[in-house]
Amino acid sequence: MPDFLLELRCEEIPARMQAGARAELEKLFRRELEAAGVTVGEITVWSTPRRLALIARDLPEATEAVSEEAKGPPEGAPDAAIDGFCRKNGVTREQLELRDVKGRNTWFAVIEKPGRATKDLLAEAIPAIIRDFAWPKSMRWGAPSLSTESLRWVRPLSGIVAILGEELVDCEIDGIASGYATRGHRFHCPGEITIGGVDDYQGKLRACHVIVDHEERAALIREGAATVAADAGLVLVEDEGLVIENAGLTEWPVPLLGRFDEAFLDVPPEVIQLTARVNQKYFVCRKPSPLEGRGLGEGAVLANAFICTANIDAEDPAVVVDGNRKVLAARLSDARFFWEQDQKTPLAEHAKKLERITFHEKLGTVADKVERVAKLARWLCEEGIVKADPDLAEQAARLCKADLVTEMVGEFPELQGLMGGYYARAEGLPDAVADAIRDHYKPVGQGDEVPTAPVTVAVSLADKLDTLSAFFGIEEKPTGSKDPFALRRAVLAIVALISKNSLRASLATIFAKQPVFAPDTDAFAIFERIYGETFTRRLEPDTAEKQGRAVLEGIVNDVIGFVIDRLKVQQREAGVRHDLIDAVFALGGEDDLVRLLARVNALQAFVTTEDGANLLAGYKRAANILKKEDWHGSRGEIRSTGDEDPLEDVDDPQMREIYAEQLSPLSYTLEDAEKALIDALDAAEPKAVTAIEAEDFAAAMSALASLRAPIDRFFEEVIVNAEEKHVRAARLDLLARLRGAVHQVADFSRIEG
C-alpha cells in the first residue's frame, strides 16, 4: 500500500490563513478520494509560508470494480428521452435492459465501472482540489489573468509535487505541471531539490533549511524564545498567538533577543507590548519576580527587551537584531509621542471632540451618549441603586469615552478605557474615577472580570443600559444570529453587574428612567420620527402625550422582556433545570433580578433535599385535587355563579346567610387531621412570609416543607369531597391556602418529578 505526498507551493501564504488551509486541503482530499471510492486512512497536513503539504498513508493501488445501475424512462418513452438517458450514462441503446417496475417495463442501464488505478484518480483529484479550494481571499496573476476565468489561489501558485509511492502523479493545472522537484529555503537553498516520496520529503527539506511541520516550528519558537529570554536573565511574556503567527511567517525560525532604550519604559507596559506585538510580531519579556505568572499581569515588570523571530541563520545575528531594534525604537517613539501628546490636553477637553463622532446615525454623537450615561450614572447613585458618590460617578461617566479621540487609542483601538484610566490618573483625578474610566467596558464577555468598585459599577451599568435602551428605541433589536450592536452581550453584562453587586431595583423603574427616553435628548427626536408625532405632545396635547407614553411603555416592556429572556437562556446555560427556571419566572411581575436569581438559586438547591422532596410531594397532592375539582376558592366559586361583582350583593339580606355559610369554614366541627393541618399552616405561613420578606427563600421553603406530614395525614383521614357543600368548600380552601403559600416562593406546578 503506497503512501502519497502532495505539495502545493506558492508565494507567501498569510500566516493567519494557514490553519484553515490545512483543514481545507484535508477536507477536499478526502472528499475527492472518497467520491472515487478510495478509502482514506491517516492524513498528515503541514504548512509553511510557501507550501501546503499533505501525506496520506497506505492508499490502495487501485479501486475495486463496481457495477452500478441507473433507472431510465419506461418502455415506449420518446426516443429523445431514451437517447438522453444513454448519453448521460455513457451506454449505447443496445446495452440497455428492460425490467419490470411495478408492472411497467422500464429501461435500465447497467454501468460496469472497472477498478481504477489510484494514481489516475489522484491525477484527476489534484486539479479539482486546487480549483475548489476556498481561501478567505484569493487572487489572479500573470499572463493567464487576461481572462477572469484564470486560476485563483491565495497568492500565485508556483509548483506541485505529487508522488504516489515512488511514482509521479502526472497532472497539470493552468500550465503548472506536477513534478518531483520542490524548492528549499528562499535564501539558504534557492535551487531545486528532488523529492523521492513521502519518506525523504521532510528530511530533504530540513537539509535545505525548511522545517515543514508547522508544529515543530511553533515549538522551536516557543522554546527558543523562552531560552533566549532566560539567557538574558529575563522571563518571556508568553503569547501563543504570536508563536503561531511567527511559525506561519518562517520556514527556519530563529528567535533573537534585542534590547530597546530603557527610557521607553515610561510608556505604559500594555502600549509597549501591543506596539511590539501588533506592528512587529515581537515577544516582550519581564523581569523575574517572585509573583509567578505567565502573562503581564499583576506585579509583572516589563523589561527593555524584545524577541524577534528571524527566518534565516544570519551571518551575524547582531545585524538583524540591530535592524529590528531601530524599527521598534521608531515605533516606540511614536507611541511615546502619542503618550506625551495626549497628556497635554485634559480628558475633559478631549471629551469635547466626541461631538464630532457619530455613535449611530439615528442616535446622535458619542457626546450625546456620554451625556445620557452621565445622567443615568448619577441617577443610579442618587437612587441608592449603586452605593457610590453621585458626583464621582457623573465625573467618570463624562470622561469615560474621552480617550477614543486620543492619538494612542486612534493607533491602538484595543487600548480604549485603559488609556483613559492612565490619562485620568496622570491628570490627578481621583483613583475611583480613573479606575471607572479604565474598567467601564467590563465585563466584555463571559468569564471577564465583573467590576465591583462602586463608581465603576455605576458607569459601566449606565453605559450598557443606555446602549440597550437606545437601540431598542430605534427598533434595532437582535434577530436570530444577527446582533450587530452586541445587545445580547450588553444584557449579560447588565445581569452580571447587578447580580455580582446585589444591586436592588426594579427593571421597570430603571428602564423607564433612561435619559434616552427623555424629551430633551437627540435620540428622543429620532424616536419621534420612528414612532410618529404621537411620541410627543406636539399635536393635541392630551391624547398625544398619552399615546407617546404608551409607545414608551411598549419599548420599556420589550427591553425588559428581552432581558428576562436572556436571563433564562443564561441560567439554562449555567446548568439550572429549565423547569425550575420556569417555576420562578412563571410567578411574573418580578423584575428585581437579584431576588429573581436568589429564588432560582434557592430552588435549585432546595428541590434535591429531603425537605424539597417533601414539600413538592405535599404540594402536588394538594394541587392535584384542586385541579381536579377545578377549585378557584370560595370567592372564585361565587364568581362562577355569574355575578359581575361577587361582593356587590353581600349586603343583600337574602344572600347574607348563604355567604356566611360559604365564607365561614369553622361553621362545622373540624376533624383532628384537618385541625392539625390548619395549625401547621398557621405556624408555617408566618415563618414563610417572614423569610420571604427577608428574601431567605430557602428558609421559607423549609418552613413549608414541615407541612408534609400534616398533609399526608389530612389526605388519609379526611374526605375532602364532603357531602355538605360548605365543608367541602372549606377543605378545598384550606388546600388552596397551602398552594398559595407555596406559590409565594415559586410556581411548584411547573416542577417536574
Add this chain to the structure above:
Amino acid sequence: MSAQPATRNPQASFQDMILALHDYWSAQGCVILQPYDMRMGAGTFHTATTLRALGPQPWNAAFVQPCRRPTDGRYGENPNRLQHYYQYQVILKPSPPDLQELYLKSLEVIGIDPLKHDIRFVEDDWESPTLGAWGLGWEVWCDGMEVTQFTYFQQMGGFDCKPVAGELTYGLERLAMYIQGVDNVFDLAFNSQGVTYGDVFLENERQMSKWNFEVADTDALFDLFGKAEAECRNCLANDLPIAAYEQAIEASHIFNLLQARGVISVQERASYMGRVRDLARGSCEAHMAKEAPIWAEKYPEWSA
C-alpha cells in the same frame, strides 16, 4: 549586475541608490519615467500606474514619484516622518512569474544581502476606495522594517485587472536610511560629495509643514477643490479622461491639505472622500470606455 557602472555607490548615496534601481529595472525592460508633475499622495496615483493598470496591453515601467502627505509633516523635527518624500514605483503587466525573485535581486543591487538581513513577505493587502482599486500582496520586511509594498492589482477604477499587474513601491528614504545605517532621515548622504538629505529638504519640510498646518488659506482651498471638481466634470463631458483624471488627483491633494488644516469634520470627511472617489472612478470609467473598443480589437481574447 553588469548594468551598474562601477562609479555608483548605492550604499552610501541616496541618488546612486535610485540610479542603481533605474539601471536594474531598465535592464528588465521597464521604461524609466520621470515623476508626474503634479502633487499626489502616492506613486499609485501616477497615470503610469492607475490608467495603465487597465486594459490588456503589456506595460513595464519604473519611476520615482515624490509624494505629499500634508498630515505627516513634523516641521523637520521627527527623524522618520516627512510631508514630502520619494517612492520608487515599478509596474509590470502582466505580472511575471518570477516577480518576487526579480524584486529580491533589486535589493541585492542596492546592497541588501538576504543572508545577512532577514527579508520577509508579510501579508498586507492594498485597497484604495478612492481609486476603486484593491490588490493582494505583502509588505516586505527587512530586519523588521517595511521597505516595500508588493501588490498584485486585482481591480482598478472598479474594473477587474485583465491581466493582473504587479506593483512594487519602495520607500526610498527608509531603504536608504537602512542601507546607510543612518537614524535620522536628514543625515542621509544624498550624493557622494557631502550633500545630505537635510541640505536638500530640511528647510522645505519646515516651511511646508507650517504652510500645510497653519498658513494655507482654507477658503482658497475649498474654492480650489470645487474648481478641480468642476473641471474634472468638464473634461469628462468632453471625453478627455486623462485630463479628467489629473483634476481628480488635484482634488485629492486639496482634500488632504484641508484635512491638515483641520477644517473638515468627521461627517464632512466621508462626503469629501466620496466626491474624490466619484471623480477618480469616473475618470477611470471614461478611460476604459474610450479605450475598450481599441483594446478589444487588438486583443480578441480580452473583454472589459
